[in-house]
Amino acid sequence: MTITRFAPSPNGPLHLGHAFSAIVAHDRALRDGGEFLLRIEDIDGARSRPELAAEFRDDLGWLQLAYREVAPQSARIASYRTAANELRAMGILYPCTCTRAEVAAAAVAHGPDGPLYPGTCLRRGPVPGPNAAWRLDMEQAALLAGTLEWTDERHGRQIATPEEFGDVILWRKDAPASYHLAATVDDAADGVTHVTRGVDLFRATHIHRLLQHLLGLPVPIWHHHPVLVESDGRKLAKRRDAPALADRRRAGEDGRAVAAEVRATLFDTGISLSDAINQQA
Numbered sequence: 001m002t003i004t005r006f007a008p009s010p011n012g013p014l015h016l017g018h019a020f021s022a023i024v025a026h027d028r029a030l031r032d033g034g035e036f037l038l039r040i041e042d043i044d045g046a047r048s049r050p051e052l053a054a055e056f057r058d059d060l061g062w063l064q065l066a067y068r069e070v071a072p073q074s075a076r077i078a079s080y081r082t083a084a085n086e087l088r089a090m091g092i093l094y095p096c097t098c099t100r101a102e103v104a105a106a107a108v109a110h111g112p113d114g115p116l117y118p119g120t121c122l123r124r125g126p127v128p129g130p131n132a133a134w135r136l137d138m139e140q141a142a143l144l145a146g147t148l149e150w151t152d153e154r155h156g157r158q159i160a161t162p163e164e165f166g167d168v169i170l171w172r173k174d175a176p177a178s179y180h181l182a183a184t185v186d187d188a189a190d191g192v193t194h195v196t197r198g199v200d201l202f203r204a205t206h207i208h209r210l211l212q213h214l215l216g217l218p219v220p221i222w223h224h225h226p227v228l229v230e231s232d233g234r235k236l237a238k239r240r241d242a243p244a245l246a247d248r249r250r251a252g253e254d255g256r257a258v259a260a261e262v263r264a265t266l267f268d269t270g271i272s273l274s275d276a277i278n279q280q281a
């Protein structure tokens with residue numbers, strides 16, 4: 001059975017870009033008579049505002065998108081810990097005490113998410129302590145995994161190139177698991193068969209594919225949809241004051257009509273894959 005999910009982080013209200021993402025996932029599941037899940041990704045430390053989850057549920061109801069809610073990330077920390085322990089036992093996680101500023105100062109190359117970690121703590125050897133993050137030893141991990149492929153419904157077959165991210169953090173100092181580890185573990189636990197999300201996360205999938213291999217998890221199909229843009233071409237983002245769905249809902253707008261408009265007019269607009277990649281580069 002086809003299972004898709006919408007996985008918003010409650011660090012700001014949902015806007016039209018989220019409606020689009022939810023509709024893509026919902027309609028993709030519906031097309032196959034499958035199931036559409038809601039998962040609240042609420043482990044982003046200080047930025048997370050748990051009270052927003054209730055608004056998200058109301059927003060989806062207003063848009064007439066039927067969903068089944070699965071456990072929020074805050075209820076799944078034990079499973080992330082188990083996964084991290086598994087990677088640690090394989091000898092491919094190492095503790096890192098560098099600050100963001102230290103990494104930026106020492107980095108000699110940049111990846112899709114910013115400065116590549118220069119390996120300072122890998123060479124230093126284990127420095128146990130409560131204040132360490134845990135990084136993936138990407139070189140060792142990639143060696144173990146060999147060549148991996150994944151498939152995107154819109155963009156075809158891909159060869160995974162997680163090396164471009166360097167030694168990513170999988171366990172954070174200030175919050176439990178990183179997005180990469182948590183989302184990968186969750187999608188497997190939730191039985192997600194089609195991971196639908198914005199094309200701005202396309203490259204992150206290289207890391208997720210590697211983690212699936214290392215952790216022996218099933219491999220879904222991906223569907224990276226375009227990301228809505230504002231008239232000036234920039235990504236429609238909550239931090240830039242895009243109108244919140246909740247405000248439109250409270251103002252009495254018809255959610256079914258909003259969803260219909262999204263379906264009719266927005267499906268093939270927005271940032272393309274090449275634009276998303278250029279923007280990150």
Ligand code: GLU
Nearest residue numbers: 007008009041183196197
């Ligand atoms: N929680 C992420 C966000 O709100 C989405 C992650 C995903 O769909 O994999 O941007």
